[in-house]
Amino acid sequence: MKIIAVNDYEELSKVASKIIIEKVKNQPDCVLGLATGGTPEKTYQLLIEDFKRNATTYQNVNTVNLDEYVGLPNNHPQSYHSYMFHKLFKLLDLKSENIHMPDGMVSDLQEECKRYDMILDHLNYPDLQLLGIGSNGHIGFNEPGSPFSQKTYVTTLSESTRLANARFFNHLDEVPSHAITMGISGILKSKEILLLASGESKAKAVKELLVGELDMNFPASALKSHKHVTIIVDSLALKEVRKIKDIELSEATCGGHEI
Numbered sequence: 156m157k158i159i160a161v162n163d164y165e166e167l168s169k170v171a172s173k174i175i176i177e178k179v180k181n182q183p184d185c186v187l188g189l190a191t192g193g194t195p196e197k198t199y200q201l202l203i204e205d206f207k208r209n210a211t212t213y214q215n216v217n218t219v220n221l222d223e224y225v226g227l228p229n230n231h232p233q234s235y236h237s238y239m240f241h242k243l244f245k246l247l248d249l250k251s252e253n254i255h256m257p258d259g260m261v262s263d264l265q266e267e268c269k270r271y272d273m274i275l276d277h278l279n280y281p282d283l284q285l286l287g288i289g290s291n292g293h294i295g296f297n298e299p300g301s302p303f304s305q306k307t308y309v310t311t312l313s314e315s316t317r318l319a320n321a322r323f324f325n326h327l328d329e330v331p332s333h334a335i336t337m338g339i340s341g342i343l344k345s346k347e348i349l350l351l352a353s354g355e356s357k358a359k360a361v362k363e364l365l366v367g368e369l370d371m372n373f374p375a376s377a378l379k380s381h382k383h384v385t386i387i388v389d390s391l392a393l394k395e396v397r398k399i400k401d402i403e404l405s406e407a408t409c410g411g412h413e414i
């Protein structure tokens with residue numbers, strides 16, 4: 156795992172957007188795996204700024220999203236369809252037929268999981284998969300205990316995840332209890348993975364990711380078995396690691412410092 160230590164959220168977003176833009180320029184027909192949550196928001200803003208300023212085109216890019224809540228209509232303000240549409244898709248020149256997300260509103264969710272896996276198979280999985288991390292180590296909506304062999308499936312959200320995401324809803328009761336998520340095996344089929352971690356609430360998870368063992372109860376640890384993972388982490392999220400002797404961190408420099 157390559158670790159890029161940056162000072163703060165701003166810098167993390169700059170470095171992440173630079174990596175994604177480079178990917179799109181070098182491989183204009185790439186498949187981008189996209190994430191939701193608070194962490195990638197600024198990265199997406201920077202992609203949009205670059206699109207406006209430098210006309211980087213996404214016309215031949217396909218996107219696949221990690222997950223979607225079950226039971227939220229696509230136009231619900233907190234659905235991931237809504238998030239992606241308003242924060243990214245409508246502001247780039249992506250073709251609508253190249254945008255792929257699981258649908259949490261269909262009556263047959265098992266069929267939907269199969270449909271999504273067929274799309275992933277057809278596209279041959281992301282060339283670059285963007286990930287955040289939950290404070291309990293979840294990636295996508297793969298909660299602790301999810302087998303690493305899992306394909307796309309319907310997952311039950313843990314209480315800690317529902318609580319963490321309640322900040323986007325009016326009330327905890329409104330946070331769905333289930334979601335469709337790409338499984339860990341699908342995520343690991345990505346050619347390259349870029350995980351972003353920002354802020355103190357991620358410090359324990361980052362420490363576990365960097366120094367822990369492969370462990371089903373810490374889903375992000377599955378990334379240890381992947382050959383091409385980059386983690387961009389800011390100083391608050393690295394707080395716990397700085398206390399560990401055997402990982403020496405040098406001063407972060409502008410644009411990130413590789414450890």
Ligand code: GLP
Nearest residue numbers: 191192193194287288289295296
């Ligand atoms: C959410 C998403 C994940 C995201 C994570 C962290 O529940 N399903 O894809 O990475 O939780 O979110 P945030 O970036 O808001 O901390």
